[in-house]
Structure formats: C-alpha cells, structure tokens
Amino acid sequence: MNVTIADIAKATGLAKSTISGALNNKSGFSEKTRRRVLAAAEELGYVPNEIARGLSSKSTGSIGLIIKDITNPFYNHITKGVQEIAGEHGYTVFLCSSGEEHQAEIKHIQAMVRKRVDGLIIAPLLEEVTFDHFFELKEQNVPFVLLGKIQGLSCDTYDFDDYDGGRQVTEHLLSMGHTRICFVRGPKTSKAAKLRYSAFIDTLKSHGIEADERYVFQNANGIADGMAVGKQIAAMPDRPTAVICFDDVIAIGVIKAVMEAGLQVPEDLSIIGFDDIEVNTFPLTTVSIPTYEAGKALAWTLFDRILQRRTSGFQHITFEQKLIERASVRQLHNK
Amino acid sequence: MNVTIADIAKATGLAKSTISGALNNKSGFSEKTRRRVLAAAEELGYVPNEIARGLSSKSTGSIGLIIKDITNPFYNHITKGVQEIAGEHGYTVFLCSSGEEHQAEIKHIQAMVRKRVDGLIIAPLLEEVTFDHFFELKEQNVPFVLLGKIQGLSCDTYDFDDYDGGRQVTEHLLSMGHTRICFVRGPKTSKAAKLRYSAFIDTLKSHGIEADERYVFQNANGIADGMAVGKQIAAMPDRPTAVICFDDVIAIGVIKAVMEAGLQVPEDLSIIGFDDIEVNTFPLTTVSIPTYEAGKALAWTLFDRILQRRTSGFQHITFEQKLIERASVRQLHNK
C-alpha cells in the first residue's frame, strides 16, 4: 500500500542506501542517479515515513507544548509564538492542555517523552503540587524550557515579573485614593496568582493598610468565575471601591456581572486586570504581559538546546510587566 | 542511554517477547513473570518508545488539527473540543496553523502525512484556491474530516449554515429599519464569508434593495483590520446605519474604532457580528455558532473512522447558526 524506499529501489534497480542518500541530498551521488531516484519517487507517490526516520535518526522533528487552557488569550498567544518559531525550524508541535489538573500535566509530559519529542515547553507549570515529574523529566534527557521556576531544578526558564505587576496595580489603586480593594486570585495552581497576591498584601502593608479578608476571592478561573465574583461584589453591603483581577478574562466577567447588577465601571467600582488582551472593547486598565514574545523566546531557547547552538549553563530570563492605564479606574476624592 | 525492552530482557533473563507481552498486558503470562517484568521496568526507568511502536504497529496515536489562527476564539474553541475527545481516546494532537496561506496549508497536510498521523481534522479549509492536496490526501488513505466541503471529494464533513446566518442577520437589520447596511467580509480564503455575503445580497434583493458597493469591505481579518474598517466607516460622509461583521473579533475592532472616533453604538451605528464570543463586555448582537461542540463532533467522527467504529458511507452534518439579539442594533424610526 505505502511505497517505501525499498519499492523505489526495486523500481530503479538501485540499492536502498542509494535511494536514501539521493533523497536526502547527501553528497556523493551522480546527478543522473539523483534524477532517476527523484523521478521514480514522484512516479510511485513516495511519502517519506518520519516515524521510521525518527527511529533511526533519534530525532522526531516534533516538540511538545503544555499549557493550561487554549481558550485563554494568555495561552493562545504563547502558543502562537511557539508555533511560529517551531515552523521556522521545520518542526511540528504537539499541543497539550492540562487545565488545572496535576495528573493531566504528569500524563502529558510522560506522553511527550514516550513520543520522543525533541524538546518540551511547559508554560506554565502548575503550582501547589509535587514536582517529581519534572525531576524525572530531567533524568530523561530531553531538553525543556519552563515558564516558571522550580526550586532545585536546573534548566532554562522564563518568568514574568508577577510580584512587580502586583505591586504596580496596588500602588496605582492607592495613588488613585482606593483603600477598600478587592483581590480576585486566579487558579489555585497559579504561582503568578500567589506572587501578585503577596505583592498586594505587602504593598498595602507598606502603606499601613491591612487587607480585608472579606475582599479576597480565592480560586477564580475563567469568565464564569469572574461573573460569579462580580455578582457577589455587587451585592456586598460595604462594597470595595476597586477590584484587582487575576486576569483580563476574569475582569471582563466581573465587569459583565456588576453591570448587569446595575453598577457602572469605574463610577461605582474600579477594576484592574492582567494580560492586556486585545480583543476587548472595554477600556480596561490592565497590566501588559508580552505573551507572544515569550512564546517565541521559549521556543528559541528550546531550539538553542535541541540544535546545540548553546550548550553552556542554563539561563533565567524575566520579562517585565507594565501597567497600562485606561479608564476602568476612577480617581477617588471622598476617602 | 535509553533503556529498551532488550535491556530489561537482559536484566530479568527473560526474552524480549516476554517483556513486550507482559508490558502490554497480553494474556498468557504468569503473574510472577509479569511482576518481575514490571519491577525491572520500573527499576531501570524504562520508557516505552512510541516511535518504534508506531513503526511496528502502524499506528502513532496522534492526530493532526489544521486551523487558521489559534488566537481567534472560533478556532481555539474548536481546538479545545478536538483535544478533549482526542484525550479521551488516549491520543495526542499536532496543532498546525495556516493563517491565510495556501502553501502553509499544503505543507502542514504533507507534514502530517509524513509523520503518519492516524487521522486529520482540517477546520476549515482555505477557499479560492486549488484543492489538489485534498485529493492527494484522499489517495494517501489517512482518515480525515473537514469543516467545509469540497466539490467532488467524498469524505466526512461538517458545516455551519453560513448562508442562513447571513440571511438571519440581514433580515434582522431590515426588520429594525436599516437599509444602508455595511458588510465587512472576512478573510478572502473564507467560504463562510462568501456564503454570508451572498445571503446578504440575496436577502436585500428579495426586499427590493440593492447593496451599496461603497459599503462593502473586502478582506478583513483580525482586530486590527476591524479597527481600520471602523475608522473608515466613522469618516464616511453618508455613513451606513448598520454594519455586519464577519466575526465578533472584527466587530469588536469596529466598535473600538468608531467609539474612539466619538460615535456611539448602537445610537450612531448598529453592529452585528458572528461567533458569539464569550469574553466580551459589549452587548453585541451576534450569531451563535457551536464551535466547541463542532470540535468535539469533528473528533468523534474522525475516531469513528480511525477505530473503524463506522465504515459505511460518509456523513455530512450541518450545524445551525442562531441570531442572538443583544443591544448593539438600534430600532430605526426615521427611514
């Protein structure tokens, strides 16, 4: 059914090794043979089998990308960046989504190793769980790059400066006169959420303010959770004046819900998000995060390893986060 | 470096075939041997090589998904659906993005065949180009499912009823008193765009109205184009009263731009989109399209073929599109 180099060897009367060599543009074959081989290949409808090639050559031309949720702009921009660079290298990418499930992450990583990907990008890892599978991965000897860091594990990493992002938004709100601030934490497996929250607490404290427990929502993820939180906020007797959301998706959910409840943003409630997603009409004050660039950078670094363009020590790069002021935060006068 | 079944055979003193059988839970092995094998595998850190397995078994456990742009909610919801079903089957998915480039689509399809994926989902195909590569694909004997149809090519297909969607939005606008309607066509390689536009023209005509050429924008794609179009519309001397956008992303771009130009939606301009994307605060009247469900359905159908759960004739399924009225279309009194 499937035509192989053996078939085309038989057809041309040449040896398999000759076919292979000619097909792969190796030097040392006469132009005549080369033509003959190419013609026969075309003729028979030969399609190289990358699986066999991979078995023999120890390289599959595939990399794996593990993310949480392709539906979220944060991740799909990273994905876009990774794909672009992979494409430039003639590579193909396996996309795996773990959601919030630790077991899924483990399974995906193992599946990628079994499929013998040439490299792996994990962006970002889940937190609040064991990291054994990463140490195992390290043993496995497949190059990988992380968006995030793991204590004691040496590999290339990237990071967004989440603590600083959290600090910036808090400072901003404070400077606009807000003190009753609500904080919507993201997924419980998110280190970014943890860092931003710490920054929030610390920054508040440095201004002599204690965070109000009633104003922090623990695990929000996606627009539905954002809306649920928004509904609760709108119904609070002593509503906060501002809310910091883990990401723009959640922020949009909050906005939808509070508007449905008859409130105005920012008149009745100021809102800040993270990610600066582009497809959005609301003039949301947010923190811009270079996800697309990070995706490209992650992939570049991975290919540096795969192609051994770089063999020295591991690098750790941190991307800045930058507050973008738009119109979802109101200047408060009546403190 | 990498431990193989041969290594574990040597370690246990058993034969390779015994290892293979025990590892794959084949019947006919004593519990004792099985344990011994498993223990040794664990001990040595054995990781099955799916590449070798694939070569031997003729099945890679991977499928390919080809889309245009992972950044667009339309596609990432399809992707999510596909991934979910693939995961349930223990399969992994290669994600390929073609953008608007015909050559990229061809390359990706060929790459997938060379990697010997067990099946392929192409959603949706590019239009206005040759389809030779699909006929070749058919020859290749790899199962595939299309979102869209190709004249003369028999395979399983899904479809959204784009013509009807176009009809619905036009009827709606007409019923709200609009006659000066702008139409923003989507990517030039989109059949959906073509069908919706035909419906628009036909529906208008059936009401005795001729479409105004000045009001149709040819190839818009993504939010940037949407904004460019919005800017142009805002500056028009005899502005249309309503605009139909190819998708919500474009619609959001148009809204951003016209609002920046000082216009109100829908007071000054009514806007309709397609896709009903969830992450959006604007009360956009739009057409809901079951992308996530379609993704799952596409994958189900593909696995029906891969696993030979279904071997009879090809099926063609059409999903309905449904107008969702929100608040971006204004009732016009002064006709």
Place this chain on the structure above:
DNA sequence: TTGTACGCGTTATCAA
C-alpha cells in the same frame, strides 16, 4: 508459558 526470528522504513557504516 517462554523464546526465536523477522518485519516495520530509515539511516549509517563500510566495502566494493
């Protein structure tokens, strides 16, 4: 129940 031998489609190493 276990072992032997071969095939899967390529690449790579040597001889010729």
Place this chain on the structure above:
DNA sequence: TTGATAACGCGTACAA
C-alpha cells in the same frame, strides 16, 4: 559513486 548489511526499538507469528 554505489551496494550490502547492520542498527534503531518494538510487535508478533511461530516454534519450543
């Protein structure tokens, strides 16, 4: 410049 032949890691008849 070309041709045997042996890997690559695993599955699987078939034989023991």
